[in-house]
Amino acid sequence: MPLAATPIAPPSDAVRSLAWTAAIERASDSLPRARGVARYRRRDYLHDNRVAVAATFDATAGLPGSGVFVNPATGASLLVAADSQPPVRTAAAVDVVVAGAMRTAEQLRFRSFYLAAGAARSLVVHQRSAAAVPTPLVAGTRLQTTLTGCTPFVVPRILETGLHRRENADWVVEEALDGAPVVRADAEAAAGELIALLPQMWQRLGTSHDRLDPDQRARALVAFAGLAEDPPDGIWPAEVDRQATWHRVRDLLNDERPLTIGLSHGDPGLGNVLRLADGRLALVDWEDAGHRVVAHDIVKVLMSSPDPVRLAATLDAPGSLRPALAAAGAMPWRRQLATALLLFLSGWRNRHFRAVKRRSVTASQRRMHALIRVLTVLLDR
Numbered sequence: 509m510p511l512a513a514t515p516i517a518p519p520s521d522a523v524r525s526l527a528w529t530a531a532i533e534r535a536s537d538s539l540p541r542a543r544g545v546a547r548y549r550r551r552d553y554l555h556d557n558r559v560a561v562a563a564t565f566d567a568t569a570g571l572p573g574s575g576v577f578v579n580p581a582t583g584a585s586l587l588v589a590a591d592s593q594p595p596v597r598t599a600a601a602v603d604v605v606v607a608g609a610m611r612t613a614e615q616l617r618f619r620s621f622y623l624a625a626g627a628a629r630s631l632v633v634h635q636r637s638a639a640a641v642p643t644p645l646v647a648g649t650r651l652q653t654t655l656t657g658c659t660p661f662v663v664p665r666i667l668e669t670g671l672h673r674r675e676n677a678d679w680v681v682e683e684a685l686d687g688a689p690v691v692r693a694d695a696e697a698a699a700g701e702l703i704a705l706l707p708q709m710w711q712r713l714g715t716s717h718d719r720l721d722p723d724q725r726a727r728a729l730v731a732f733a734g735l736a737e738d739p740p741d742g743i744w745p746a747e748v749d750r751q752a753t754w755h756r757v758r759d760l761l762n763d764e765r766p767l768t769i770g771l772s773h774g775d776p777g778l779g780n781v782l783r784l785a786d787g788r789l790a791l792v793d794w795e796d797a798g799h800r801v802v803a804h805d806i807v808k809v810l811m812s813s814p815d816p817v818r819l820a821a822t823l824d825a826p827g828s829l830r831p832a833l834a835a836a837g838a839m840p841w842r843r844q845l846a847t848a849l850l851l852f853l854s855g856w857r858n859r860h861f862r863a864v865k866r867r868s869v870t871a872s873q874r875r876m877h878a879l880i881r882v883l884t885v886l887l888d889r
């Protein structure tokens with residue numbers, strides 16, 4: 509009688525992330541790691557598919573940085589508590605490993621945290637899709653290192669970078685900050701602070717002006733034409749006139765005045781912001797940083813705020829940028845914001861169908877309504 513094969517469950521993403529973390533610790537100079545005989549001591553980790561946490565880690569001990577593991581909306585802990593599965597044992601020294609929300613089956617990404625006082629470190633790891641092609645994390649980190657002292661908010665210092673060859677993954681060690689995600693009661697204030705602080709960074713680092721790239725313009729026009737002429741059900745807010753909006757959009761995208769270019773974080777919405785214990789704001793997750801239309805960053809802040817339409821109605825050219833805008837004969841600021849929003853909307857179809865696949869259509873429709881309403885508010889004056 510043939511033996512029945514016992515199916516072996518593949519390790520969860522959290523357990524894979526933990527194994528990669530242990531290997532990177534051995535290669536790294538800046539991560540805490542077990543030395544001497546302690547190397548042979550293995551530690552237990554509780555885990556589910558997304559999180560692995562050292563069994564000895566006490567999130568209630570108020571360690572610097574442990575506020576990151578609290579859901580800002582509910583106050584609930586994000587860490588695995590009940591050990592429904594047997595713990596895994598590894599030689600890692602890490603406290604908490606969190607698999608990234610944007611990971612896919614082909615590309616694991618995660619962030620690990622070391623919170624012991626004096627050695628607060630965060631390790632971020634992104635797997636490459638092709639061995640020879642670095643992930644965006646590499647270029648983003650290079651820009652991040654140039655920012656120390658150039659921004660009015662806190663940017664984590666980079667301590668070490670490397671490549672995990674066996675798994676084809678780029679990794680970066682940075683300082684772990686002592687903060688927590690922005691809670692709902694603080695969201696409006698934090699968004700306002702960011703909108704005031706980002707232009708200070710652009711001014712310090714310098715801006716230039718350039719016309720909208722013709723390919724980008726063409727893509728934005730085609731995407732918006734599809735949206736205005738034949739939107740999927742429920743995507744377009746009922747009270748907004750589609751034809752009139754399409755006319756205004758065409759007029760805007762044919763505005764030849766130059767746009768303000770500078771160092772953009774890429775996604776400085778509240779999801780990538782920490783409120784630090786000393787009250788300052790920190791901006792994390794610089795993987796999408798690059799030189800582009802800076803209005804893009806304001807749009808991202810706006811869309812992450814509790815009431816984007818109301819906030820959009822109040823926005824005006826930042827005082828620190830006004831001389832540069834005037835000297836360059838730049839497009840008026842609110843039109844720049846509307847243009848950046850239209851460039852972002854160029855990807856609406858992909859995002860919509862991804863949402864359909866993930867069964868998150870309602871949230872996606874809500875986001876589209878907000879984007880279109882903000883667009884019309886920006887164009888209203």
Ligand SMILES: Nc1ncnc2c1ncn2[C@@H]1O[C@H](COP(=O)(O)OP(=O)(O)O)[C@@H](O)[C@H]1O
Pocket residue numbers: 573576608609610617619630632664682683684685686687689779780781782792793
């Ligand atoms: N240097 C850091 N120190 C402390 N917490 C951090 C640091 N960097 C990121 N975080 C926290 O970890 C979360 C996830 O990190 P992030 O790089 O934004 O990953 P992703 O967006 O892929 O989930 C952030 O939203 C933030 O709460």
Ligand SMILES: [Mg+2]
Pocket residue numbers: 779780793
């Ligand atoms: Mg992030």
